[in-house]
Amino acid sequence: MKVILADYSGFCFGVEKAINTTFGELEKKQKDQNIYSLGPLIHNNQVVKNLEEKGIEVIENIEDLSEGSIIIRSHGVSEKIYEELENKGLNIIDATCPFVRRIQNIVKNYYGKGYTIAIIGNSCHPEVIGINGWCNNQAIIINKEEDIHKVPSVDKLCIVVQTTMAVEQYNTISEKLENYAKEVVKFNTICLATKERQNAAKHLATKVDAMVVIGGQHSSNTQKLVSICKKIKPNDTFHVETIKDLPINTFKKYETIGVTAGASTPRWIISEAIETIRNI
Numbered sequence: 001m002k003v004i005l006a007d008y009s010g011f012c013f014g015v016e017k018a019i020n021t022t023f024g025e026l027e028k029k030q031k032d033q034n035i036y037s038l039g040p041l042i043h044n045n046q047v048v049k050n051l052e053e054k055g056i057e058v059i060e061n062i063e064d065l066s067e068g069s070i071i072i073r074s075h076g077v078s079e080k081i082y083e084e085l086e087n088k089g090l091n092i093i094d095a096t097c098p099f100v101r102r103i104q105n106i107v108k109n110y111y112g113k114g115y116t117i118a119i120i121g122n123s124c125h126p127e128v129i130g131i132n133g134w135c136n137n138q139a140i141i142i143n144k145e146e147d148i149h150k151v152p153s154v155d156k157l158c159i160v161v162q163t164t165m166a167v168e169q170y171n172t173i174s175e176k177l178e179n180y181a182k183e184v185v186k187f188n189t190i191c192l193a194t195k196e197r198q199n200a201a202k203h204l205a206t207k208v209d210a211m212v213v214i215g216g217q218h219s220s221n222t223q224k225l226v227s228i229c230k231k232i233k234p235n236d237t238f239h240v241e242t243i244k245d246l247p248i249n250t251f252k253k254y255e256t257i258g259v260t261a262g263a264s265t266p267r268w269i270i271s272e273a274i275e276t277i278r279n280i
């Protein structure tokens, strides 16, 4: 079986940075020191489990926390969370991705200038929740074209987009949103790693019989890669987390399989999958 890996796949710069920061902290960790991660560090169960075994405890809220170090993951958090962590005297290890930090800064700046903020993205995703926390949780959040009619008309509108959105979705929604304000500023804040992975997946999907997308079920950028591949290969795109999910028997009918992976997928999981498919 011929297997082709997309030109860009797997760990992105922001995830790599978060992982390296975390391992750096683990090396310095004192015996009685507690290190927490506010939410799973990345959307990959295998990596999170591995970090847990090494001593990183995942917590979902900071209410009961009174000591220790806390890692802010690449998705970032709201301004209020920083204040709460500082007030508690916790040691903050900030692994917010610089691309996410840039959006937080834009939102804070334009909100301060009286703009209504519109975030194109998933309102339940931690990155979007965090960004909204830099404009007093007042942002209008739009995930689908069908939701645009709910947007009220405003004087000044500042549009940003979740880093992992599909570029086409951003273009369509942001163009329509421009009709809802007299003055509009818009920032395409989809990160470079996302664009590269999406373009590479699209390109590869046209050249192979089937596509395998490796990544966590909750990973937003993985889900976008799946939908991009499904547009080209509706019945021959497979989303798997690890080699355990590979439908080996189905694969026997293909000659060439393309592989891509979300930004939270470690290299070893990709290599393992490629090796398994190659041996079919």
Ligand code: F3S
Pocket: 012, 013, 014, 015, 074, 097, 098, 099, 100, 163, 164, 191, 192, 193, 194, 221, 263
């Ligand atoms: Fe950052 Fe983009 Fe990765 S925002 S965490 S480089 S997907």
